[in-house]
Amino acid sequence: MDRQSTLGFVLIFILIMVWMWMYSPTPKPPQQRNEKIGHTVDTVRIPLEPKVPEQSAAEEGPKQVSRFFAGRTQGRESVVTVETDKFVAELSSRGGTIKSWTLKDFKTWDGKPVQLVDYDKQGDLSLLFTSSDGRLVDTHDLYFDTDGGPGTVRLDEKHFEFEINFRLPVSTGGAIVKTYHFRTGDYGCDIQYQFVGVDNVIANYEYQLVWESGLRYAEVNSIDESSFAEAYAYAGKELTELDAKEIGQKVQKDISGTVDWVAARNKYFALALIPTQPNADGAYIEGTRTAKPNNGVQESYSIALKMPFRGGNETSKFSVFLGPLDLDIVKHYGVGLEAIMSLGWTWLIRPIARYIMLPLFNVIHLVIPNWGIVIIVFSVIIKVVLHPLTRSQMKSMKKMQALQPLMDELREKYKDDPQKMNQAIMNLYKEYGVNPAGGCLPLLLQMPILYALWALFRANIELRQAHFVGWITDLSRPDVAFTLPFRLPIVGIDEVSGIALIMGVTMFVQQKMSVKDPRQQAMIWMMPIMMTLLFNSFPAGLNLYYTVFNVLGIGQQIIINKQHAAEPLRKVEPKKRSQGGLFGRFKNIPRLKK
16 A cells, blocks of 8 residues: 555545544533523523513512413313324323324334323423413413313224314403314324414414424433434525534524424434415524433424414414434425435535435345345445446555555665655656556545445434344444443543444455555554544444445455456556647648649
């Protein structure tokens, strides 16, 4: 391996480190900041414009309630359970909210069903508005009447749709009616609000549809899950993102104009509120990051749609999505919801992951059920596709090895004149037709593929909890072959990835086969160790891919070495110079005699 190839490997390592730094989770701040954490309010009450007049402590006393809903602050909660083929939802008459939302096909890290609604908040999805008597009304705290008693409704092939109404009476004789519509095959539901006779109740010509408490976490590593957690607003085909990165710091964004949807997500699941009639006039998203036991963290996001209210008997309709971040599922809504998928940089990595990697993965999985074997087959396909690049790289390195003795002679001859030495070496490259960048350029061209795989393996829900063999029980997380009795200094590693170790061994073998320069023997050990430590925290699926890729590369190197073992080093014939170009060729044309 020549100096340029070595530089290529080092450059790739630096690029990977930069990538990891950009996408690594934020570490937990020092404990002395915990006092500030205690003042962070988890449940957000979103202010409307103009704000409700503030009251003094003496005036406030008990919580003030709008006179229009004074009789609705107390009541008996009634819970209706709706079970479809995808989820089990509990609806509460307290606020007409979604009390729980359990996905039937997904489990948490400890084997329990994934439940996405925060239990502590007593349900979510409510209206927020300013009443004409100057009160901030949150329907979450009010008791609705329902047309169905407590019980369970199950949807199947015969009964594939269900509708239930929650009615909030107003003292003036009007009402706000909230209707849930469920159907089989969907990860979500449709919601309709009917405003009947409330013209003089809702002020400021606006109300908000609010989801206040984000999504429950479902993975074992809360820091890793928090690195994916964000809130979004989509308006005019532009995505606004909100990420709470600092513990105790509240972040928020207020978006004006027509908004297509708002959403919040954790690592593998998402919530989206999509207005269907009328259009939303704006959105509000807010997030906080809090410390959790065992050095954990959690991010919670509030999302809201600002809806117009013009008076009279109005109807508003929404679609609610509460389910897995599967590209086909979110794309089905046709509103650009797939923009929240974690598939890498939009301008380069995302197209590779979305239009090449993911479809190819799914096609292979149609034939092979085990995702680990799918990755192995995928590695073979990618190796075949990249064969021209890697073959060119290996042949270039082989030529550089053959040139090494001549280069050493030139270095010795011009050791006191670096300028002449470099010029002589460049002439040597030209004389024998060797491209000094031929060893590292193919490696750099493979980087977008590696990044696309990194993004795909980390966030693809298909690989979540996908078992391969032995100790490899989740291809989306680092595999742990064994745990050290101590933490390695500097790198902070105590859990060792078995596949990362195997990958390091394969890289060592490759280095041993390609590095012949005695001055670069340290690279044989340095690069495998560096890459093993780096890949130790990578998803097992990515490490499996790279290990198989290395094994195939070793076989390819053996074949090329045998094919070119007896091939002598030949000089390249110089190209014939043109005879003066186009006009020079006319000199040889016979001229007519006068």
